[in-house]
Amino acid sequence: MRQKFLAILVVGLVAALGLGSAWAADKPILIGAPVPLTGPYASDGEQMKMALELAVAEKNAAGGLLGRKLELTLGDVGGLEAEKIKAVGERLVGAGANVIITGYDDGGVDTKVFGEYDMPYLHGNAMTLCTQPVAENLEKYGNVFQYTYNDKAYGMDADKYLFGLGQEMGWKEPNKKIAIIKVDYAYNIMPADEFAKLAAAKGYEVVVNETVPFGMAEWGPILSKIESADPAYVTFWHLDPTDAARFIQQFSEHFKDDGLNALVYMQYTPSIPEFIKLAGKSAEGVIWVGSAFGFGPKFEDYKKRWMAKFKTEPAGMYAEATRDAFDMWVAAVEKAGCVDCYPKVIENLRATVHKGLCADYKFDLRDQSILQTDEYMPLVWFQIQDGKNVKMRPAKYNEGGKYKLPPWIKK
């Protein structure tokens, strides 16, 4: 009797599953996107949302993925609070998301949240905090991919190239003193500390080391501190364009008359177009480092399609990187021939060498973050000249320009 019951149960289940998958063919493939739509990161979040909307629209117009329509479900993670990412994550997974894609969504718990499930999770958080768990437990967190390199990369990269720049512009460093100003956030603290450590090994001395909160409006006291310490390098590690613009504006006013014999380096922030818009002329001469986004023929074409749909220009790396992540996942699914055969899709992602809109991606198989080399996804050095971001290195991107002395260095 009991065996019969079990048999019926099994038959029923199989039938249900069969029916389910037949039904599933009509059901759209669900893409879950936890992105910051309100709060301080809303301007980036808006770009992520638009990128995914464009991607889904284009893919659907081309007949869908494996013949099925794609559908996008957004979740707002606001100011990236842990409890928000948790709630949003559960909602998206509960809704049946087949993949989770975001530009960035968190400061360290996202890996734990999405690592609980099987579908692939692609994020651009660019933080050691997010990749550490993956490196430590590849078995468990194998579905978590960071399609950017880690934060420390900026620090290592700065140490490698910053001190050689003077020569290129005919400037000799007057001393071996460094000022570090970093916002109280792992993405910026990690590389700044890494840089300090590496530079110290070369004999440089950190004379100003300030951690500042977000929303810093009045930089006067910090600028006075820089003035009295008189460093040769001022490095600024931040990710909010508003704060950074206020800094450079007050900086250039502060040193307009007496000057400061120092180079100014900024991590990432000027890549957000708002920065130049707000900072205007005062950012002239700033050297900054960002990812390889926003240029090249493929990007120009993408930009046209973007503008056709949204009537505004894509703004910042997440307009683009989020699309690259989407394409990566699409390629992996198409190669696997199925959406919910997650292990296969993940296998394919790991083997990816993806030609992105601007640079190429290859995952570091130890922690599933992207390798940062001149060949794959290099960090690109810029200088702001005549109100524009001019690419300086790696050599393959150089726009023929040479570093110029910033206006606050007086001869």
Added chain:
Amino acid sequence: MILKTERVSKAFGKLQALLNVDLEVAEGEIFGIAGPNGAGKSTLFNVIAGAFPPSSGRIVFDGRDITKLKAHQICHLGLTRTFQVPRTFATLSVFDNVRVGATFGGEDIRIHREKVNETLAFLGLEEARDTPASNLDLYTTKLVMMAACLATGCRLLMLDEPLAGLSMIEIASFLGVVRHINRDGGITVLMIEHILDSLIDISNRMLILDNGQVIYFGDPEGVRTDPKVIEVYLGEGDIQFGEDA
């Protein structure tokens, strides 16, 4: 002497509220204090009760120097006061209001109960014992305030304008209660009052303050005829209308 102040002065910034006030209150008497508004009467009470220390001078209660003691310490020694503005705990019953006073003694709960009941009976408040204080009329509120003071087990009670706002009949009966406390309870009373006829009537001795200084000390009836007191406090004649007289 149960209470003695020696050359007590108090200044608030530039304002000299009290200047060299000497006061002696004998055990068992009713002592009256009067004087113009702003003469320093309430300040004198505050200084004695320890609300703030005097700028100079010495206060002795029951042979003990209390000049520097805090209000609650003085209260424990047996000297308590009421305030001009009736202060009770509005939502508490009469019983609980009085018990709050008794609790200052620091003895065990049973003794409190007895003491509270005793005090209520003594002042004829048994009927009101469960009424919330906010429902009481002004007269009963004043009695409750006094009961709360008595329940601390005090020996000297200071009353600050207890008759203000009472009707003539209420005044008469309130004075009866004060006499009862004094005679049958053995409690010394120090009382500030403007209703002078009543104060003269009840006091054994009186003191008049003006501008922080003592201008009269002694026999109550003498107050009416003292020229200085008439000048600054009473005004000429019986019923007269001040400035147009």
Added chain:
Amino acid sequence: MTTGPSASPALQLEGVDSYYGDLQILRQAAFHINEGEVVALFGPNGHGKSTLLKAISGIHPPRAGSIRFMGTEISKAPSDKIVEMGLAYIPEARNLFNEMTVVENLRLGAYNRRARGKMDRNLKLVFELFPRLAERRDQTASTLSGGESRMLAVGRGLMSDARLLLIDEPSIGLSPLMKKTVFGAVRRIKKETDISILIVEQEVDYPLALADRIYLLKKGQVIMERSVGEISKAEIEKAYF
């Protein structure tokens, strides 16, 4: 200037009921004040004297009944309109503006539109009545003594260009000399202006010497009306029971 009591009532109350929550305070209260008349209202504590003044002045409007001031029904009017009509309430609690100077307090007394134009004239009158206030014109109200702040409250009431003053317990907490001063001022108002006055008091002596008529309020009802001279202090005391 003095016109003496006249026949037409400045204020007339009929059947006034007032409550605090469910508790009825006034029961069918009725009385009147003639123009130019000084009326004293006595009564035991807690029987509704202050409530009556609050009902008239619109601070705590009555639930039923009619209150006519100079012929106009005001029982439902808001307090600011009542003030503007010339009815000034001087509460026992004084309700002065403690952080303002004496003169600022007085000027605010003339807040209503009708009084603003006559502010300077009335200010002069107040300072004449209370020279003490003129001396302290730039002192803040919180630094005044009890008697002085009582004068200020009365003065502020006069500033509203009042035709009727309601004064609640002016003698409370005042020294004998101060009482003389305050009641002296009330008598001068009586003699030199035609403002009608209603005084609520515990202390009987002064009002008896001042008033034209007296009322007794007990348990929320006006139970007795007498002309002064018809009644002695002892009789009033007796009537309390």
Added chain:
Amino acid sequence: MISGSLYACMALGLTIVYGVTHIFNFGHGIVAVSGGYFTWWFLSTTGLGLIPSIALALVCMFVIGLVLYKFTLSPMLKTPNWEFSVIIFLLGLGILWENLLLQAFGPRVKDIPKFFDGRFKIGFVRINHHEIALIVIVILFVIGLNLLLKKTWFGQAMRAVAQDMDGARIVGINLNKTFGYSFALATAVTGFSGVLLATKYYMTPHIGWDWMVKGFVIIVFGGLGSATGAVYAAFILGLAEAIVTLYLGSLWVWPIWFVMFLLILLIRPQGLLGGRTL
């Protein structure tokens, strides 16, 4: 100095509302931001100059304040426990309004041009003309507000209500009307502080919350309801902010602010000039 004067302006709006009506405006930050947004909007769409745009924005703020009071707050004040319901209501309204701004104008940063360019130098200190202008404007503004409070009937009525509500009714002041105009005035003042802040520090819809928290600390520090206290507190805390940033690091600003806050509450629970009112 500069942050101090901006904080002062912002705290004044809060103080007026609290002093007169005893309403704690939890939508205060977003009110400030709105002033900035209105100005920015008039500036970018109407082709009006800066000053007319600001003026127009402040008129809008005043009207909004009045309407808000008349149709929402005034009925609420008649209910029991309105202190709490009004706080929740204004907080909710603030969040709603913030999101409406976000929908209408997007999350991007907006700024309002400076009043003056250029700067000069005294000794080692460099000073911008704009910053001088801000300080002068705020000082004039405080003086103007003071004149309004002391010399006009409306101002006197506001002070009267703040000091003794029953007293105010006794002299014939219409409480509801005074509440309404005070709320409207405070809305405009707060909006103006937002304009000034936006000329110096840019703005986004959400930035108001930071401003508001600072505003609350300032008015409690200065003594609830005391306008003079709020101005002193703003300058003291502004100065403390600068000194702490210079010698301890900017992360210490909030902790030090709160230590000062606690200290003043321990020493003078009523705040710097508490107990004194408008």
